[in-house]
Amino acid sequence: MQPTVKQETIEHLSPVAARMILVALPTHIREAFERRAAQIEYPIEAVLEMALAGFLDSECLSFSDCKPRY
Numbered sequence: 551m552q553p554t555v556k557q558e559t560i561e562h563l564s565p566v567a568a569r570m571i572l573v574a575l576p577t578h579i580r581e582a583f584e585r586r587a588a589q590i591e592y593p594i595e596a597v598l599e600m601a602l603a604g605f606l607d608s609e610c611l612s613f614s615d616c617k618p619r620y
Contacts, residue, residue: 561614563602568595 563571572580572594587597596612603610606618 563595563599
């Protein structure tokens with residue numbers, strides 16, 4: 551008998567995922583994201599999420615309201 555696994559919908563980028571993405575970016579891009587996060591006093595994961603979501607749907611603020619039309 552298989553154990554029941556609770557499936558949860560993830561609507562936002564986690565801090566761990568954000569750090570994994572940042573490590574993969576060139577230094578100047580990573581530093582730009584970090585400067586922007588400090589400037590607007592948002593967590594880095596929120597800034598990355600807004601950038602990615604905005605790329606997919608220019609009218610959204612985060613993944614939760616992102617509705618790409620592709």
